[in-house]
Amino acid sequence: MRRHLDHAATAPLRPVAEAAWAAAASLVGNPSSTHASGRRARARLEDAREQLADAVGAHPTEVVFTSGGTEADNLAVLGGAAAGAALGRPRVAASTVEHPAVAQAVASLGADRAHWLAVDADGVVTPRALATLDASVAVVSVVAVNNETGTLQPLDAVLAAGRRAGALVHSDAVQALGHVPLVFAASGLDAMSLSAHKIGGPVGVGALVVRRGVRLAPVTFGGGQEARLRSGTVPVALAAGFAAAAAEAVAEQQGEAERLGRLRADLVGGLTALDGVVVNGGDRVSPAICHATVTGCRADDLLLLLDAEGFDCSTGSACAAGVHQPSDVLLAMGRSEADAAASLRFSFGPSTTADDVTALLAALGDLVPRARAAAG
Structure with a gap:
């Protein structure tokens, strides 16, 4: 065996997620279409958005579906960097133990715009590193639960430092969902990334939860289906499976x-x-x-x-x-x-x-x- x-x-696909996916996969219609089939697909998509939002303590309008955690991380980092640069904040700060989806996105901005936060021997961001944040930083991104070691970061301290600097604070919460308490509304975060298949949902779907009023710039272009922030036809069945998996994982x-x-x-x-x-x-x-x-x-x-x-x-x-x-x-x-x-x-x-x-x-x-x- x-x-x-x-x-x-x-993670293995949860039966509840498989059932939700199968039921939604039988629907015909693009959720952006205005005919009856499209409206049925849109209704199922919005049901999934509400279910996921409820599971993570967010408002449904704050949930932006993506293709996974990697896209969500890229959107938070690069979208925040573009919005910040327009306001005279050219840099993005991230810990030195981030998932590659964050680390490589930050590095792609160039050495003069990447601001790295050192960690201690346990992989925890240090107070001295957080004290280096200043008004040049647009986004601070620190992973909630490290994907390799499982280390929990002191997000309260990260948030306090980010607020002092006037920066947006994002966290890759992919490994946190379903394993540690996660309530977006109470967290103080401006954005957090999620992925379905880490909690027994289907592969190919994730979400960036973005606090209402926070402005990010899109990093891909098209129809602007997800709050004009993320373009592309939203896979309704994958979203339904994700939401069902998240609801069960959080309940347990x-x-x-x-x-x-x-x-x-x-x-x-x-x-x-x-x-x-x-x-x-x-x-x-x-x-x-x-x-x-x-x-x-x-x-x-x-x-x-x-x-x-x-x-x-x-x-x-x-x-x-x-x-x-x-x-x-x-x-x-x-x-x-x-x-x-x-x-x-x-x-x-x-x-x-x-x-x-x-x-x-x-x-x-x-x-x-x-x-x-x-x-x-």
Whole structure:
């Protein structure tokens, strides 16, 4: 049997999401058309918008559907940068441990416009870094839950610093939804990014939640279907599946967080009992992610050994054209290149059981020495 311990990459489709998608997929009509079929499609789309907004504590008019978390991040960063530049605020600030969708968008603006916020050894943005924000910054983007380590960022402190600088504050909340409390209205954020397939929704849909009154510039052009901010025909069935998955994930969040927290604690205990294994991320972490460095081995070797034994997990590091690269997140946290290339991420969801954790630890006890031997 296979044991899926890579929910942070993609989660199994929830039955409620599949049912919602299938029901909406049978509708004929473009939601922007004015005929009866189009109006039926539009009504289903708006139902999904309201359901998603309710799940994350937002107003329906604040939900902008996108093709996923990556597009939502790009829209927040680049749309905010363009709007800010027109007002004499040319720079965008982001932490050094952001998802590539944010990090690369910021880097694309050029060195003179990118303002990087340093983190400590746990990957948490430092007060000294936040104190560097000034009136030249248009947007501050700091991830809510790190996609590799699961570290929770101090968003209250980020917000306070952003407000002092007069900047908009965005957070990539893709790994937060369904795992930690997430209420947009109470968060103080100006924008946050979401993705469906991380919580058991369909692949190919996400959302940028934008506070009413906040102005972003569009970064793609066309019909302006989503609040004149994001163009393209909105996939009604995907939106319906996303909303259904979000509603269920949020309804189950507290109980699941407690259950997954216990599983994570068991895994952390077993990992730290292994010689030369260090768990990363500090004390404030998502219950759904456990990131560990296995010194003396290559993460890719261990990943392949685990895969052969039926375990799905990930290195948590970037791969470009099939070439393994050390984790930029761990490098930003001050780790060596060897440690950054020797780390694995295990991530949990509704299908994860105590038996999965027990089996994983038993397998690692046998496989870690083999991986170290392979590394020479």
